[in-house]
């Protein structure tokens with residue numbers, strides 16, 4: 214499978230890049246992470262953008278912090294927008310970065326609440342396409358630990374394109390937070406128009422995605438002696 218191949222290539226590349234130098238220099242990262250990026254682009258397509266180099270990485274991984282600061286697929290739409298706003302990202306960035314779900318998979322545990330006992334009047338989320346819901350009910354019914362996975366973009370799972378947005382127009386978003394961009398009351402007010410724009414205009418999506426990625430890369434960079442420059446981009450020195 215292409216996805217597995219891509220994953221293996223990424224693992225091999227990122228494991229084989231121990232860099233002997235400990236100081237930043239011109240093209241310091243050329244020996245490591247950018248190779249990963251080139252492979253992702255070659256395998257999946259998608260936009261490109263200039264990445265400011267010389268970032269210092271943190272020394273700790275904070276699971277509590279990640280769980281409270283990163284949006285979850287169960288959150289109401291306004292709460293996701295608020296978390297983005299807290300770090301200087303606006304609703305355009307919310308919609309464009311949600312388009313990252315054009316590739317990848319999600320576990321049943323993250324969307325099963327849309328399939329079983331959704332509400333008093335409907336066992337399945339009415340904003341989920343009926344035939345897709347039937348497929349997912351079948352998949353997740355046989356996954357007692359919620360670990361079975363479904364494609365975030367059923368149309369083109371491993372291609373970086375705007376089908377994610379086309380899916381939302383026909384109620385084929387996988388996560389509640391995906392479909393909510395188009396179907397929820399809040400989404401209708403804040404994000405629906407942009408979903409429609411991206412569904413019609415791949416270049417508009419690519420341009421805004423690249424812009425949002427650049428903005429995200431500029432959130433609270435570590436400066437001075439905080440953090441460190443990694444010899445290997447995957448692990449602390």
Ligand SMILES: *[C@@H]1O[C@H](CO)[C@@H](O)[C@H](O)[C@H]1NC(C)=O
Nearest residue numbers: 273275276277278279281282
């Ligand atoms: C981890 O994140 C939590 C919640 O944001 C914060 O209270 C805590 O101080 C953080 N811990 C570290 C080691 O940064």
Ligand SMILES: *[C@@H]1O[C@H](CO)[C@@H](O)[C@H](O)[C@H]1NC(C)=O
Nearest residue numbers: 302303304305306424425428
């Ligand atoms: C979000 O910010 C970008 C610039 O970073 C701007 O082009 C865009 O119009 C803004 N969107 C909204 C909804 O304010």
Ligand SMILES: *[C@@H]1O[C@H](CO)[C@@H](O)[C@H](O)[C@H]1NC(C)=O
Nearest residue numbers: 325326328329330331336354
């Ligand atoms: C749905 O709710 C009913 C009644 O509360 C319960 O008996 C049943 O186990 C639930 N089904 C699922 C799949 O959670």
Ligand SMILES: *[C@@H]1O[C@H](CO)[C@@H](O)[C@H](O)[C@H]1NC(C)=O
Nearest residue numbers: 320322356357358359360361
């Ligand atoms: C299912 O996923 C959970 C959480 O990631 C993990 O702890 C568990 O081992 C997984 N179960 C199987 C059978 O892989």
Ligand SMILES: *[C@@H]1O[C@H](CO)[C@@H](O)[C@H](O)[C@H]1NC(C)=O
Nearest residue numbers: 367368369370375376379380
């Ligand atoms: C994906 O969508 C395109 C139209 O946008 C359609 O032609 C194609 O058949 C779809 N592919 C799948 C696998 O659904």
Ligand SMILES: *[C@@H]1O[C@H](CO)[C@@H](O)[C@H](O)[C@H]1NC(C)=O
Nearest residue numbers: 289290389392393397398399
């Ligand atoms: C957010 O979106 C979800 C998914 O469509 C929807 O169920 C929920 O009602 C929305 N929340 C609000 C407050 O509009």
